[in-house]
Amino acid sequence: MEKIKVIFCGTPQIGADILTALTEMENVEIVLVISQPDRPVGRKKELKPTPVKEVALLNNLKIIQPVKISEAYDEIAKIESDFIVTCAYGQFVPTKILDLPRIDSINIHGSLLPKYRGGAPIQYAIKNGDSETGISIMKMVKKMDAGDYYIQESIKIEDCDDTGTMFEKLAKLGQKMIKENLVKIYNNELRPIAQNEDQVTFSKNISTEEERINWDDSTVNVWNHIRSLSPWPIAHTFKGEERYKIQKVKILNNNVEQKPGTIVDINENGINVQTNNGQVQIQLIQKPGKKMMEASAYKLTNLSDLKVGDYFE
Template sequence: MNSLRVVFCGTPQIGADILKALIEMPNVEVAMVISQPDKKVGRKKLLTPTIVKKMALEYGIPIIQPVKISESYEEIKKANPDFIITCAYGQFIPTKILEIPNIDAINIHGSLLPKYRGGAPIQYAIKNGDSKTGISIMKMVKKMDAGDYYIQESVLIEPNDTAGTMFEKLGVLGANMIKKYLFQIANRELVPVAQNETEVTLSRNITTNEEMIDWYQSAKQINNHIRALAPTPIAHTYLKTERYKIKSARLLRSDEFFATTLNVKRPGEIVAMDREGIIIHTNQGFLKVLEIQRSGKTMISAGLYFANRLTDLRVGDVFGELMI
């Protein structure tokens, strides 16, 4: 096969990574890009294009942003794509559009399917303490992330990885894989593998309530939770009526801090502060918070509470559920 025409659908940075790979591929023409509508961002509510849209404009590629992709059926059909390729697009694509491409409609999914079908596979892999995750290039079907996969490759999740760093790793991996395998898929050199339905797990989008830290978990579980939500939307907790976001933390070794259950009785209790951060007792073990943000303030090093004698948090305070 000499050349391929592609319609690409994506929205965040990982989608832009895949789009850039397609643009760089010889004998591939990105005929159209589809991304989510511009959104109002920040306190000033400035209308902001997606990262994928910015890249499409930079390279002069036609871009559409339908509220519902089904409304763009005729435009996509006129593009006459060999492939529709999606990565973190953010909308279900109806069957009539999946049937448009001459060869196939494929998705670049950020997990080792059938594990973590859904919109937050990277976050769930970190939250659950997995040692690895990866990319699956899969056929798109009507059911969410349920299609046969052509190929999978994995990458390690390091102890200090966050959702942000894993998105970067998987963006690089996905870009390399699409370059390596797209023509093999086009030439029918890869045989799709059916997913084992008995091993399916889901990773639905994380809600605001699920961002809250449960101090009755272990320090390791809480640290995984914090890493899974960094750099956005960021895990949070409450002290009485005040909300605090916690962007980063680390586990304390047993030789770094000693305390007994006699003087530390409550999960969520601040037991010490130093120039590095704030030490908090959990249901099992101790966690040192490194970056924290009080509602309405900026994110700061948690060590400033000790160094600058900030007073809104003190030893003995207990983080927990919102009190009204």
């Protein structure tokens, strides 16, 4: 068979992993890569290429990075393609571009649609305490993540998982699925399945305010909230006007029934904090202006900015 011509759109690491899988397929030719513009990162605000761009450059692929993809319509329209494949691109792709490929425009989405349409499906699955999530390969339409899906596969969310580990697991699952199914879609061997609109839920991008820990919630919900934001953008809490970032906690069976947010104990294992029905132990914490560190350091090195009886608001 002739090679399947693919235009790929993506930006972060999970997109780079899918692009890598496509480059490994002997029957696929990547005719164009589209990624978000490079962004300044770090304290020095140095421009850093997106992970997708790095893969494109490594494989000598043509890449464009329009501020708005609609502005690149004429350039994209000149390129003959069978598919547009997207994964975590970060922009809405207009219908006039979705209609350009000969066969279809498809998206690799990190949830079991119709659950968690939107930009943060992995975070919401963990935050809500789901036991599983997965990958959907779906047709792209104008309405967000509303297209029929060709295939889905699920994967368990373990207690040890956070958003970082689930991104890695879902990237591997997505790589496997695109390799197994792109040719089937090309050959019309998979029939699209309509989403059940009665079961739709959404996962909007998480705001800075929503990253804040609510200590007056259950122990399990506090634990899920923190791991859903680890290792980025990281949950936070305040003591007075000082903001502390908290990346990892574990659930304790203790409950001394103090006010939620109260530091109950500081020991060689971490910092115990009251919730509304129990306690969690902070294991990784970042004080203002410092690096992330083991919370046990507060006991072992006699750090003085937090002490038993202090209160996280």
